[in-house]
Amino acid sequence: MASGSDIAASTIKKEKQEKGLKVFLRKCKEQQALLWMTVPFVLWVFVFKYLPVWGWTMAFQDYKPAVSFSEQEWVGFKHFLFLFTDERFLGVLRNTLAQSLINLVLGFVTAITLAVLINELSNMKFKRTVQTISYLPHFLSWVVAAALVSSVLSIDGIVNDVLMGLGLIEKEILWLGVGEYFWGILGASEVWKNVGWNAIIYLAAISMIDQEQYEAAKIDGASRIQRIIHITIPGMKSVIVVLLIMNIGYILEAGFEPQYLLGNGQNVEYSENIDVFVIKYGISMFNFSLATAAGMFKTVISIIFLFAANSLSKKLGQGGLY
Amino acid sequence: MRKQFVWLLSLLIALLFVASACSDDSQNTSSDDGNDTNDGGESGDVITYDFFDASGPGEDINTSETTIGKMFEEETGVNFDIEHIVGDVNQKVGTMIASGEYPELLNAEQSTDAVIDAGGFVPLNDLIEEHAPNIKKMYGPYLEYMKRDDGNIYIIPSGASHGYVKPANLEQGAWWIKRDVLKELGYPQPKTLDEYFAIIEEYTAANPEIDGANTIGFTALTHDWRFFALSNQPNHLAGYPNDGGIMIDMDTLEADAYPDNPETERWLKKLNEVNDKGLFDQESFTQNYDEYLAKITSGRVVGFFDYRWQVGQALDTLAEDEDPYNDYMGFPIVFEEGITDQYLDPVGFAASPGIGITTAASEEDQIRIIKFLDHIAKEETQKLITWGKEGETYEIDENGRYYRTEEQIETTSNTEFRDSFGFSYFEWGWPRMNGLYEDGNAVEPPKQQEVASLMYDDGDKEFLEAYEIETFTELFAEPEERPWYPAWDTPIETGSPAQLYEQQLDDLMKRKFPEIIFANPSDFDSQWSDFKSSFETLPYEEYENVITESVKRKVEIYEQAQESAE
Numbered sequence: 001m002a003s004g005s006d007i008a009a010s011t012i013k014k015e016k017q018e019k020g021l022k023v024f025l026r027k028c029k030e031q032q033a034l035l036w037m038t039v040p041f042v043l044w045v046f047v048f049k050y051l052p053v054w055g056w057t058m059a060f061q062d063y064k065p066a067v068s069f070s071e072q073e074w075v076g077f078k079h080f081l082f083l084f085t086d087e088r089f090l091g092v093l094r095n096t097l098a099q100s101l102i103n104l105v106l107g108f109v110t111a112i113t114l115a116v117l118i119n120e121l122s123n124m125k126f127k128r129t130v131q132t133i134s135y136l137p138h139f140l141s142w143v144v145a146a147a148l149v150s151s152v153l154s155i156d157g158i159v160n161d162v163l164m165g166l167g168l169i170e171k172e173i174l175w176l177g178v179g180e181y182f183w184g185i186l187g188a189s190e191v192w193k194n195v196g197w198n199a200i201i202y203l204a205a206i207s208m209i210d211q212e213q214y215e216a217a218k219i220d221g222a223s224r225i226q227r228i229i230h231i232t233i234p235g236m237k238s239v240i241v242v243l244l245i246m247n248i249g250y251i252l253e254a255g256f257e258p259q260y261l262l263g264n265g266q267n268v269e270y271s272e273n274i275d276v277f278v279i280k281y282g283i284s285m286f287n288f289s290l291a292t293a294a295g296m297f298k299t300v301i302s303i304i305f306l307f308a309a310n311s312l313s314k315k316l317g318q319g320g321l322y
Numbered sequence: 323m324r325k326q327f328v329w330l331l332s333l334l335i336a337l338l339f340v341a342s343a344c345s346d347d348s349q350n351t352s353s354d355d356g357n358d359t360n361d362g363g364e365s366g367d368v369i370t371y372d373f374f375d376a377s378g379p380g381e382d383i384n385t386s387e388t389t390i391g392k393m394f395e396e397e398t399g400v401n402f403d404i405e406h407i408v409g410d411v412n413q414k415v416g417t418m419i420a421s422g423e424y425p426e427l428l429n430a431e432q433s434t435d436a437v438i439d440a441g442g443f444v445p446l447n448d449l450i451e452e453h454a455p456n457i458k459k460m461y462g463p464y465l466e467y468m469k470r471d472d473g474n475i476y477i478i479p480s481g482a483s484h485g486y487v488k489p490a491n492l493e494q495g496a497w498w499i500k501r502d503v504l505k506e507l508g509y510p511q512p513k514t515l516d517e518y519f520a521i522i523e524e525y526t527a528a529n530p531e532i533d534g535a536n537t538i539g540f541t542a543l544t545h546d547w548r549f550f551a552l553s554n555q556p557n558h559l560a561g562y563p564n565d566g567g568i569m570i571d572m573d574t575l576e577a578d579a580y581p582d583n584p585e586t587e588r589w590l591k592k593l594n595e596v597n598d599k600g601l602f603d604q605e606s607f608t609q610n611y612d613e614y615l616a617k618i619t620s621g622r623v624v625g626f627f628d629y630r631w632q633v634g635q636a637l638d639t640l641a642e643d644e645d646p647y648n649d650y651m652g653f654p655i656v657f658e659e660g661i662t663d664q665y666l667d668p669v670g671f672a673a674s675p676g677i678g679i680t681t682a683a684s685e686e687d688q689i690r691i692i693k694f695l696d697h698i699a700k701e702e703t704q705k706l707i708t709w710g711k712e713g714e715t716y717e718i719d720e721n722g723r724y725y726r727t728e729e730q731i732e733t734t735s736n737t738e739f740r741d742s743f744g745f746s747y748f749e750w751g752w753p754r755m756n757g758l759y760e761d762g763n764a765v766e767p768p769k770q771q772e773v774a775s776l777m778y779d780d781g782d783k784e785f786l787e788a789y790e791i792e793t794f795t796e797l798f799a800e801p802e803e804r805p806w807y808p809a810w811d812t813p814i815e816t817g818s819p820a821q822l823y824e825q826q827l828d829d830l831m832k833r834k835f836p837e838i839i840f841a842n843p844s845d846f847d848s849q850w851s852d853f854k855s856s857f858e859t860l861p862y863e864e865y866e867n868v869i870t871e872s873v874k875r876k877v878e879i880y881e882q883a884q885e886s887a888e
Binding site: 021064065066067147150151155156174176177215264265266268269280281283284285286287288 | 409410412413416419420422434436439440441533536537544545604605607608609610612614816817821822825829831833835836837
């Protein structure tokens with residue numbers, strides 16, 4: 001590490017002696033092949049991430065499809081006003097944040113725990129089996145997964161059967177019919193579906209840890225738990241931080257499919273999030289402007305969260321994304 | 323050299339992949355963009371157009387692969403690649419609107435208004451006038467209804483009524499009870515809501531379990547857009563037909579949004595009471611459509627309200643098995659004696675949805691397509707798509723009456739045959755008449771007495787005899803004349819307060835109805851007034867005005883037509 005940064009520092013000094021543009025051109029020439037390779041991706045980002053931003057103009061219009069841009073009617077902040085003054089919007093925002101936070105916390109804790117546990121297994125066959133089984137649900141479409149969840153939670157479903165059999169509840173509970181349970185059900189379903197998949201990246205991080213550290217700790221008499229706490233977890237820290245920052249950027253993206261598919265009239269006060277609200281009052285009413293306004297709102301909040309998380313992590317000495 | 327060759331080869335392979343990914347697997351006679359002509363052998367040029375059908379899922383097919391579709395192709399030189407909806411209609415059609423890329427022929431179902439607003443459909447007035455004498459004849463009295471506010475006709479709906487035939491079998495709404503229940507209780511005939519639930523209560527008390535599973539007294543379909551199967555109930559109980567979310571006064575023609583009416587309160591109170599007795603399915607508001615159908619097919623349900631066409635999949639399955647007692651029988655239930663039920667559809671004309679020609683078709687294509695549609699509107703073609711071919715799928719007796727032998731009934735109800743012959747693809751959604759042909763035969767075979775009576779099996783006959791009726795619809799009253807029927811086809815402008823009302827009401831009912839029904843009976847009044855005050859904040863008057871205006875317009879057109887006929 002130390003010798004590497006020495007070399008880097010000396011090249012920087014060298015470069016400073018030459019002129020900026022010249023260096024740039026020389027570098028470009030040197031790295032010609034690499035630059036050409038990035039072209040398709042830069043183009044991709046531009047076409048799919050920057051060009052659509054032009055569509056934000058729709059949020060300030062009463063957008064009508066198939067009418068040219070110059071003929072659209074401009075309405076200022078009308079759609080934002082509708083969004084923020086709707087009495088349900090606060091509830092919808094609350095649901096989005098709550099669902100997101102639950103997913104975030106549960107997702108991180110379970111995936112990291114699973115990765116650590118899998119790593120501690122010594123029986124390769126068992127290890128692979130556990131890994132395969134745990135990540136398989138990730139490949140199910142939410143439509144299928146939601147049907148499974150709702151049948152497991154139905155009155156004569158297995159959850160009620162087991163709880164009744166254990167004597168934990170006196171009467172079957174209609175799980176999806178009670179709004180208060182919805183966040184928990186959603187969090188648990190997300191964990192079931194994605195825990196194995198999310199654990200993969202942590203497993204990769206763990207495999208990067210130098211085995212000599214474990215051996216040294218063993219010789220020093222560290223127990224298994226101590227090794228996990230003092231070697232495995234710190235070894236994963238940088239990956240955890242990067243993922244956390246990226247995920248916080250998606251804090252308003254609590255997902256759409258599970259809420260839409262598992263939501264119903266009885267739990268709507270807890271299941272309806274921004275995306276579902278937008279589908280109902282935007283897309284399915286052909287009010288594309290409202291949908292765009294909601295999308296803009298989400299993007300702005302996401303950017304704020306992303307910057308906040310990044311600078312916080314830098315302050316805590318973990319290094320940010322940039 | 324060699325290197326270049328390898329590159330060329332890989333490029334070719336890549337192109338091949340792209341090409342095969344872009345083309346679909348149907349073996350059409352012409353290329354995919356539909357406008358290209360192709361020499362189709364002896365019959366000259368055959369042109370293939372795209373038809374997107376949002377009315378329901380189905381197998382995608384080219385019409386010429388069916389028996390009658392092939393005949394139409396030979397006669398008109400046109401065939402269609404039919405693509406059916408998968409998933410959400412609004413989303414799919416919304417994408418078409420946003421991109422401006424339409425198939426030449428489109429049935430946009432509930433998104434029809436949006437396509438019209440976006441200018442996706444071409445006006446058909448002149449096309450019909452110049453090239454479609456048969457459409458003009460068949461839709462004669464209804465052409466005025468088909469005109470939008472701007473005076474243009476954009477879509478041709480199915481079902482131009484010519485005379486009324488009472489259907490022999492229920493196709494519309496009814497309060498269903500399992501036949502087993504009726505048999506056990508000695509064939510009672512419920513007329514009022516109280517009598518109906520008394521039967522359910524009596525049976526459920528005596529039979530707490532059916533085939534080892536808990537008996538479900540009364541279940542309801544509430545999933546997604548099918549919520550109206552629940553929310554329409556008070557309307558029917560009060561003696562109104564399925565006009566949607568409003569009651570229309572027969573004299574003043576004023577539309578009244580009824581969710582806050584005493585009728586709705588009375589109905590909810592009854593359901594609340596039924597729930598308190600443990601007869602109301604606790605999963606009514608959480609089950610989806612498939613779970614609902616599965617539940618009914620399982621035979622655990624004593625009764626439910628629904629429209630026959632919506633619950634058809636389940637009832638057909640039950641009808642096809644050996645046991646005639648797990649079938650359901652429908653009754654016309656009203657609040658109290660003295661109310662005339664209006665469950666059967668009146669002679670009406672739904673001006674939307676329908677098929678329209680889109681801007682994707684050039685002027686030449688538009689003429690070809692309208693000529694194809696006009697060919698379908700000929701009476702002889704209509705007979706082909708409803709009855710089939712004489713000697714194969716129906717017979718004519720010496721009096722000119724059409725009938726089907728038992729064998730033909732079996733053949734024509736076989737799905738595979740219906741697909742290959744083309745019944746499945748042509749009998750609805752295209753220009754179609756309803757009622758009676760000029761020679762007095764019913765348009766639809768099942769409505770022809772000669773066919774209907776042969777269709778009943780021994781199980782059906784047992785119940786027909788027990789209730790002393792000839793057909794299952796005999797219990798139902800004749801529909802009264804309602805020239806505006808159905809009011810739900812009124813176009814609602816995108817972005818209008820009326821449209822917002824529909825969505826907000828839907829949300830409100832989906833949230834509050836379960837609370838009201840599942841409430842403790844002592845809390846019913848406060849729950850109801852809570853709902854009522856929330857309802858009053860919605861722009862329901864705007865919605866009523868839109869409907870009233872449309873109803874009055876339709877009646878005016880109807881009366882003018884009557885006068886000119888006299």
